[in-house]
Amino acid sequence: MKSIEELSFPSDVKYTDDHEWAKVEGDLVRVGISDYAQDQLGEIVFVEMPEIGDTFAQGNEFGSVESVKAVSEIFLPIAGEIVEVNSELEDAPELVNTDCYNKGWLVKIKPDDLSEMDKLKDQAAYLEMLKG
DSSP states (O other): OOOOOOOOOOOOOOOOOOOOTEEETTTTTEEEHHHHHHHHOEEEEEEEEEOOOOOOOTTTTTEEESSSSSSSEEOOOOOOOEEETTTTHHHHHTHHHHOOOTOOOEEEEEEGGGGGGGSSSSHHHHHHHHOO
């Protein structure tokens, strides 16, 4: 496992206490797991995704990530409807390990209430939590 200083935490995304990230892109929000989460999990071998059209409340479990070490539930950072899933992960789940913020994203949602993003941690607060 890498030290926190070796991991990437972009400042243009928000983070949850459960290590998911959310990035506003127009009227949608792209969601994935943080570099810290993928590093802790180790080699990702499978990602269980929701169906397009599924809706979830903020903090609800929407899928899971399976690594050689463990299976971890993933939770939606803000409420919304799934409008796209990253189908590349079906054949290449390791993209979560190699590029969790770009190629390894999980879902895109149409948010119910974009102001829920304000409840998430910014880069500084997330790093503080990890170091704490």
